[in-house]
Amino acid sequence: MARVGDEVSNKQVIFRDYVAGFPKESDMYLTTATIKLKVPQGSKAVLVKNVYLSCDPLMQFFMRDVEGPDGYNYYTPGSPIFGYGVGKVLDSGHPEFKAGDLVWGMTGWEEYSLITKTEGLIKIKHTDDVPLSYYTGILGMAGMTAYAGFYEVAAPKKGEYVFISAASGAVGQLIGQFAKLTGCYVVGSAGSKEKVDLLKNKLGFDEAFNYKEEHDLNAALKRCFPHGIDVYFEHVGGKLLDAVLLNMRHYGRIAVCGMISQYNLHEPEGIKNLMEIGFKWIRMQGYTHRNYYHLYPKFLDLVLPYIRQKKIVYVEDIAQGLESGPAALVGLFTGRNFGKQLVAVAPE
Known part of the structure; x- marks a missing residue:
């Protein structure tokens, strides 16, 4: 089992080059790099082990060599793609996060991510009666x-x-x-x-x-x-x-x-x-x-009781393993998914 300070292999989905039209699986490829499981001294970054990754239509805009949605960064050819996901904090230089915390927000499509832009990272107060995967969808950005x-x-x-x-x-x-x-x-x-x-x-x-x-x-x-x-x-x-x-x-x-x-x-x-x-x-x-992040606590107060009382149901389509990610993401644009599409980084 990997520990803080270890240098480990890090499987990644890499963006090949800018895309015109519909993205294809071949616009991404799987590789393995290495990463040291330690936040650099003096940094306020957060190091996470990714658990679930969300497939969202918005991600295709990040693949273009043109200006897209305001306020977002774009993919760099030769670097991992990124999107919303759920992870477990392994190490942190940020005062609001500590090892063991569960979080959702923007993260890389890889096994481990060093998140330096933590503004949109949200701590999950998780309970066992709600699936953790829900924070990629109904309890995350989609919700x-x-x-x-x-x-x-x-x-x-x-x-x-x-x-x-x-x-x-x-x-x-x-x-x-x-x-x-x-x-x-x-x-x-x-x-x-x-x-x-x-x-x-x-x-x-x-x-x-x-x-x-x-x-x-x-x-x-x-x-x-x-x-x-x-x-x-x-x-x-x-x-x-x-x-x-x-x-x-x-x-x-x-x-x-x-x-x-x-x-x-x-x-x-x-x-x-x-x-x-x-x-x-x-x-x-x-x-x-x-525009509505400030309402997230109010949103949880509304939707969590509905989920627990089974007044709201949520359908997920979970692709197993990081290697299945490109096909799952591309499938959004042909309607191949059945419900919320996400990727379990390691097969469940």
């Missing part, structure tokens, strides 16, 4: 994103009509359950029969449809929402957003978290129905979880 979008941005009310695209994903599945607990009528779209069944039979959505089987998205939405949509949680963009705009009710709200259908297009699709925003007095607002 905060869902919470902020639902309660702070769109704020649906009891009886309102709510539509969620990419509804079986890490964020969408949680938003749908928040909406049902609030007393809303909830419909989700997904990309397979299995995912539609998950939404209706396990997550409690009132209705769901497979967008790949719908030749007319406007007609599909009118079928599901004969009275129109009050709130739309946007994760897809493109033709679906255009159809949603036609079906929004007056004073509707659109919370924009992502537009995954547009991320890898050479030229993003134009939206034809934007005048609906003016005609119907619709509010459309973009957001990310990063």
Whole structure:
């Protein structure tokens, strides 16, 4: 068993070179380096052994040789990729973290990471009745994103009509359950029969449809929402957003978290129905979880009891071993995952 001060091997997923279009497994490769399990003297860094790594659509922006989302760093060819993850502190020069602490935040895709930018690192007050893996999703970035979008941005009310695209994903599945607990009528779209069944039979959505089987998205939405949509949680963009705009009710709200259908297009699709925003007095607002970190304790107070009471369920797709990471990450962009995609650094 490795101890603090030892020099050990460190398996890593390395970024090969900048990407144009959809990322491929070959844009990353596995290698083994060495690392000394000790924080340099005088440093406020934190050394962690990574346990779980989160696969998120945002990560593809870090692969581009262009300016991407504000406030993020980008991958350097020849260096490990990084993203949100869960780890155990082995050594620390930071006064807020000590050996043995569990944390979640930005970390490298490797067995051990020396984290020098600790601003977004959050200590986990873990209990055995909640899976540790949940801090890559429902209790981590995805959960905060869902919470902020639902309660702070769109704020649906009891009886309102709510539509969620990419509804079986890490964020969408949680938003749908928040909406049902609030007393809303909830419909989700997904990309397979299995995912539609998950939404209706396990997550409690009132209705769901497979967008790949719908030749007319406007007609599909009118079928599901004969009275129109009050709130739309946007994760897809493109033709679906255009159809949603036609079906929004007056004073509707659109919370924009992502537009995954547009991320890898050479030229993003134009939206034809934007005048609906003016005609119907619709509010459309973009957001990310990063604006709402100060609400994390309030978020935990809400969601932990729901999990323990089984009022909220969460579906995970766990890839086993760091070597399975590239395939798991790339699979996000073809809908291969079933629920929240994450990687167990060492097979469970």
